[in-house]
Amino acid sequence: MSDCCKNYYKMCRENASLTQEYAAGALGVSVRQLSDYENDKAPVPDDVVDRMCAAYDTKYLALWHLKNKTRLGQYLPDFFEPESVGDMMFSLALAEDGVSGAYAAIKEIYRDRQLNPEELPAMRKAVSEAQEALNNLTSIVLYAQQRIDEVEKQRDKQD
Numbered sequence: 001m002s003d004c005c006k007n008y009y010k011m012c013r014e015n016a017s018l019t020q021e022y023a024a025g026a027l028g029v030s031v032r033q034l035s036d037y038e039n040d041k042a043p044v045p046d047d048v049v050d051r052m053c054a055a056y057d058t059k060y061l062a063l064w065h066l067k068n069k070t071r072l073g074q075y076l077p078d079f080f081e082p083e084s085v086g087d088m089m090f091s092l093a094l095a096e097d098g099v100s101g102a103y104a105a106i107k108e109i110y111r112d113r114q115l116n117p118e119e120l121p122a123m124r125k126a127v128s129e130a131q132e133a134l135n136n137l138t139s140i141v142l143y144a145q146q147r148i149d150e151v152e153k154q155r156d157k158q159d
Helices: 008-015 019-028 030-037 045-058 060-070 071-075 084-110 116-159
Strands: none
Touching: 008 060, 008 084, 008 116, 019 030, 019 045, 045 060, 045 071, 060 071, 060 084, 084 116
């Protein structure tokens, strides 16, 4: 799936604390088919991703799927605001992968302490990954701050 070989479909299921058996039933697929999706042995159809979003409580998975697994993804913006804890956790995983990938690439590029012309494509890609990670971190911060504000408001009403 990603440069870090993480399968986000599986990660979202695990973040929802669902077993593969339970999730397969909820998705209307066999355990074997779900395993194939989670091990990148089969493409995940859009209708199954739709059911995953409902079962795993993350709309963000649909956005990620469309952005990264379809031709139409190129038209989608890079910034989405999470609407659930599942979305926030997914965004956090994407940010972590982006930072890790960018860090490794930039570290390799600057191992000789300079940026050479032949390294420009790799540097552009690393900067793009870092920007995407920043977008994901920004969405996490906004979501988390909203939840903090809501809890504080509820607490203040009780006092």
